[in-house]
Amino acid sequence: MSVIFAAAEAGNTASQVDWSGLLPLIINGASITSIFAGLFFVLGGTLGVLRLPDFFTRLHAAGMTDTLGAELILLGLMIQAGPSQMTLKLLLVGLFLFMTSPTATHAIANAAYQAGLKPMLGNYKAPDPSDIGKET
Amino acid sequence: MEHFMAYANLGAAFFLLISMAMMIGRLLLGPTLYDRLLAVNSFGTKTVLFLCVFCFVIDRPDGVDIALLYSLMNFIATIAVLKFFRYRALDVSLADAHITRDGGES
Numbered sequence: 001m002s003v004i005f006a007a008a009e010a011g012n013t014a015s016q017v018d019w020s021g022l023l024p025l026i027i028n029g030a031s032i033t034s035i036f037a038g039l040f041f042v043l044g045g046t047l048g049v050l051r052l053p054d055f056f057t058r059l060h061a062a063g064m065t066d067t068l069g070a071e072l073i074l075l076g077l078m079i080q081a082g083p084s085q086m087t088l089k090l091l092l093v094g095l096f097l098f099m100t101s102p103t104a105t106h107a108i109a110n111a112a113y114q115a116g117l118k119p120m121l122g123n124y125k126a127p128d129p130s131d132i133g134k135e136t
Numbered sequence: 137m138e139h140f141m142a143y144a145n146l147g148a149a150f151f152l153l154i155s156m157a158m159m160i161g162r163l164l165l166g167p168t169l170y171d172r173l174l175a176v177n178s179f180g181t182k183t184v185l186f187l188c189v190f191c192f193v194i195d196r197p198d199g200v201d202i203a204l205l206y207s208l209m210n211f212i213a214t215i216a217v218l219k220f221f222r223y224r225a226l227d228v229s230l231a232d233a234h235i236t237r238d239g240g241e242s
Contacts, residue, residue, distance in 0.1 A: 028141055031141070032141075032144050035144070035145075035148050035189075036148070039148055039151050042152065042155055042182065043151060043154075046155040046158045046178070046182075049162050049175065049178065050158055050161060055170055055171055055174075058162070058174060059174055062178045066178055066181050066182075069185075070185055073188070073189065074185075077192060080141065080145075080192065081192075085197070086197050086200060089197075089200040089201065090200060093184065093188060093200065093203055093204050096204070096207045096208060096211075097181065097184065100207065100208075100210075101181060103211070104177050104211055104214045105174075105177075107214070107215060107218055108173055108174055108214070111218045111221070112168070112170040114222070115170075115222070117168060117170060
């Protein structure tokens with residue numbers, strides 16, 4: 001950016017200003033923004049998996065945020081790689097993660113529900129999972 | 137600018153490693169089997185992301201192939217372990233399998 005300002009202050013006309021440093025700046029800025037937005041979601045989901053009180057809430061934290069965070073990180077890497085073979089491979093990785101991550105989350109949730117694992121209900125106090133069905 | 141992007145990617149890889157270590161914490165202290173399976177699945181997703189970012193850091197494009205393979209293997213492994221703990225065998229035909237209800241405790 002300092003190159004541009006130096007050229008402008010030297011009295012050149014607008015057509016002679018050197019814009020060659022601007023495109024990498026925009027590309028790298030978009031890439032870093034996307035990667036760190038994805039890292040925010042990934043770290044938030046991991047913190048949720050560690051701290052939330054119940055299996056199904058942990059599943060929600062991991063399944064929701066990992067899909068969006070992975071796609072954002074791969075999008076940032078795709079912007080950084082430019083049009084090349086690498087971008088195609090990253091697109092394939094993103095496509096497979098976009099397909100398989102919600103499917104695996106749903107499979108785990110379905111298996112846990114079929115095995116009799118009850119979600120935590122009520123007002124922040126965790127009932128015993130074996131007592132929920134006996135009340136009615 | 138090149139060095140700056142390399143350091144930014146290195147920082148992203150470092151935070152992904154921290155996230156993987158926290159996921160190992162849930163894997164070790166998860167009360168039920170399904171918590172551990174969720175931790176393993178999410179750990180695999182973060183491994184794929186770490187491989188993709190780290191092969192930008194070291195500037196070798198081979199790692200993305202391994203990441204692609206690992207993302208497929210992770211999904212297959214999760215489904216296989218889920219099927220094993222639901223039917224107590226891997227060669228059960230899903231047409232005549234019955235659902236076992238043995239609770240969620242590992």
